Amino acid sequence: xxxxxxxxxxxxxxxxxxxxxxxxxDLILRRRLFTPPKATPDQVVEVIAGALxxxxxxxxxxxxxxxxxxxxxxxxLDFESGVIYESPNLDWHEPVPFRELLAERxxxxxxxxxxCNAAILGEASYGAARGHRDAAYITIxxxxxxxxxxxxxxxxxxxxxxxxxxxxxxxxxxxRCGCGGYDCLEAWASGKGIARSAGMLWGEGxxxxxxxxxxxxxxxxxxxxxxxxxxxxxxxEDIGISLANLATLLNLSCxxxxxxxxxxxxxxxxQIEEKVNYFAVPPAVRVTRVKVVAAAxxxxxxxxxxxAAMRR
Amino acid sequence: xxxxxxxxxxxxxxxxxxxxxxxxxDLILRRRLFTPPKATPDQVVEVIAGALxxxxxxxxxxxxxxxxxxxxxxxxLDFESGVIYESPNLDWHEPVPFRELLAERxxxxxxxxxxCNAAILGEASYGAARGHRDAAYITIxxxxxxxxxxxxxxxxxxxxxxxxxxxxxxxxxxxRCGCGGYDCLEAWASGKGIARSAGMLWGEGxxxxxxxxxxxxxxxxxxxxxxxxxxxxxxxEDIGISLANLATLLNLSCxxxxxxxxxxxxxxxxQIEEKVNYFAVPPAVRVTRVKVVAAAxxxxxxxxxxxAAMRR
Numbered sequence: 001x002x003x004x005x006x007x008x009x010x011x012x013x014x015x016x017x018x019x020x021x022x023x024x025x026d027l028i029l030r031r032r033l034f035t036p037p038k039a040t041p042d043q044v045v046e047v048i049a050g051a052l053x054x055x056x057x058x059x060x061x062x063x064x065x066x067x068x069x070x071x072x073x074x075x076x077l078d079f080e081s082g083v084i085y086e087s088p089n090l091d092w093h094e095p096v097p098f099r100e101l102l103a104e105r106x107x108x109x110x111x112x113x114x115x116c117n118a119a120i121l122g123e124a125s126y127g128a129a130r131g132h133r134d135a136a137y138i139t140i141x142x143x144x145x146x147x148x149x150x151x152x153x154x155x156x157x158x159x160x161x162x163x164x165x166x167x168x169x170x171x172x173x174x175x176r177c178g179c180g181g182y183d184c185l186e187a188w189a190s191g192k193g194i195a196r197s198a199g200m201l202w203g204e205g206x207x208x209x210x211x212x213x214x215x216x217x218x219x220x221x222x223x224x225x226x227x228x229x230x231x232x233x234x235x236x237e238d239i240g241i242s243l244a245n246l247a248t249l250l251n252l253s254c255x256x257x258x259x260x261x262x263x264x265x266x267x268x269x270x271q272i273e274e275k276v277n278y279f280a281v282p283p284a285v286r287v288t289r290v291k292v293v294a295a296a297x298x299x300x301x302x303x304x305x306x307x308a309a310m311r312r
Numbered sequence: 313x314x315x316x317x318x319x320x321x322x323x324x325x326x327x328x329x330x331x332x333x334x335x336x337x338d339l340i341l342r343r344r345l346f347t348p349p350k351a352t353p354d355q356v357v358e359v360i361a362g363a364l365x366x367x368x369x370x371x372x373x374x375x376x377x378x379x380x381x382x383x384x385x386x387x388x389l390d391f392e393s394g395v396i397y398e399s400p401n402l403d404w405h406e407p408v409p410f411r412e413l414l415a416e417r418x419x420x421x422x423x424x425x426x427x428c429n430a431a432i433l434g435e436a437s438y439g440a441a442r443g444h445r446d447a448a449y450i451t452i453x454x455x456x457x458x459x460x461x462x463x464x465x466x467x468x469x470x471x472x473x474x475x476x477x478x479x480x481x482x483x484x485x486x487x488r489c490g491c492g493g494y495d496c497l498e499a500w501a502s503g504k505g506i507a508r509s510a511g512m513l514w515g516e517g518x519x520x521x522x523x524x525x526x527x528x529x530x531x532x533x534x535x536x537x538x539x540x541x542x543x544x545x546x547x548x549e550d551i552g553i554s555l556a557n558l559a560t561l562l563n564l565s566c567x568x569x570x571x572x573x574x575x576x577x578x579x580x581x582x583q584i585e586e587k588v589n590y591f592a593v594p595p596a597v598r599v600t601r602v603k604v605v606a607a608a609x610x611x612x613x614x615x616x617x618x619x620a621a622m623r624r
Contacts, residue, residue, distance in 0.1 A: 169557060
């Protein structure tokens with residue numbers, strides 16, 4: 001009889017991944033729930049609480065057997081206070097005491113973490129960054145973000161907002177980013193940025209076009225189209241320079257690449273690794289060459305990271 | 313009777329600063345020694361050991377009263393092993409077990425640290441970054457480097473080489489850096505980089521010209537020369553973007569600016585702060601505005617950092 005189980009959830013804009021596992025990382029249950037369209041924080045809490053209650057029952061477990069709940073979400077949030085400041089994916093723009101809302105529904109300890117922070121903790125604990133003390137997880141998706149693992153623990157920064165690698169500057173010339181600034185990495189090299197570049201060149205798709213257009217640019221580049229090729233090449237170089245700067249600054253030994261764009265273009269990781277080791281400061285590379293690898297646990301890295309957070 | 317004293321030394325290319333202090337940070341003695349020209353590691357150890365023995369005697373203290381020796385040096389070194397890999401200022405390019413050489417001469421614990429790491433520890437313990445948990449010390453001098461203080465402790469990275477902010481890329485176009493790469497921050501915005509730019513524009517000084525030429529460029533800029541002004545303006549912007557990226561990535565709450573160039577141009581710090589808060593990602597700035605301040609302990613920040621390291 002399993003008397004202690006842990007629940008971990010990764011809340012995305014369209015889906016919620018929910019895992020239930022025992023003390024030995026023994027998976028009891030894995031489910032995908034739908035995030036209600038335009039969901040409010042209360043509705044997301046309701047979905048998680050409702051599903052979890054049902055799943056515990058289904059697994060023959062009492063509500064008291066739940067020893068911890070860890071939730072990660074793509075958001076600017078404060079780990080200490082459990083307040084979410086902003087979640088563009090969920091269209092939340094006001095501070096929400098999200099962990100408190102969850103805690104009202106559960107008697108076990110509740111953890112709330114940024115999704116990239118959770119992903120690097122997952123990859124460092126059980127995945128591609130295992131054995132590394134200083135590593136980063138970088139998501140290349142609609143946007144670009146990172147989670148940092150420094151000196152063997154998640155690094156969050158003074159306000160909890162560390163890892164905003166998508167807003168490193170300065171790339172290209174004169175493109176406004178969603179953050180309000182200009183020429184951030186994300187404005188040019190993310191899935192959205194690549195689609196924007198393509199839209200400007202070919203007049204198809206709009207500046208806000210998503211991954212479909214990005215895939216088309218990759219397809220054209222692979223088919224030999226020189227314009228598409230130059231867009232991709234520039235994006236890879238911009239990402240490579242950014243990650244090289246991350247390596248130069250933090251002397252990391254491992255970088256884990258995740259996210260939709262990276263997942264659908266496996267060749268990308270090797271191209272990025274080449275750029276990173278070309279642009280990173282030589283001594284750091286010479287002594288500890290930076291390993292750039294694909295995420296091993298995706299799309300569950302975040303959820304397993306929350307599991308790891310509860311088990312530490 | 314002082315029965316326990318601590319010695320801290322900051323080894324530079326031309327001078328060695330040596331402090332002797334009691335357990336309450338009570339300064340007993342402060343001396344400046346000359347680094348012998350083209351000094352070998354053994355010679356530097358000899359200078360420190362010889363001077364320290366004399367100073368203890370002078371202060372009426374027995375050799376046994378020395379409770380710790382902390383030495384910092386501008387070098388790529390490994391804190392754990394105490395090996396110096398490279399020190400351009402001292403023209404050392406082979407690995408040297410420097411801490412071991414020191415330890416052979418003293419029976420007390422010996423610490424060896426990179427100078428920028430020591431400086432941020434000093435500033436965070438007793439100086440301009442006091443009260444901050446996440447901060448950086450940036451030296452703007454002949455070169456540009458940084459020491460990182462994250463989550464309340466010095467962050468060194470996987471090989472001990474974190475903080476190489478002078479080699480962030482990519483600035484300007486096509487200038488080779490001393491590290492072997494191209495278009496590093498340091499190649500354009502350091503004292504040496506500014507002098508190089510001036511040398512190329514006016515044909516005076518050589519590409520390797522030092523701080524004298526840098527001072528002349530600042531003087532001309534302040535006198536209204538537009539070319540000199542544009543060189544300085546570009547250097548300030550490049551430094552501002554680099555530090556903004558540091559803030560965006562690490563969500564620091566404080567940056568301490570030190571080094572010769574910064575020390576001789578007090579207006580620089582305010583100009584840099586403006587750029588940092590302009591280029592850093594807005595959410596991080598909105599919630600925790602980055603404080604950019606002049607170093608408070610210079611030129612003793614490193615030595616006091618070593619003192620702090622021994623007292624922790």
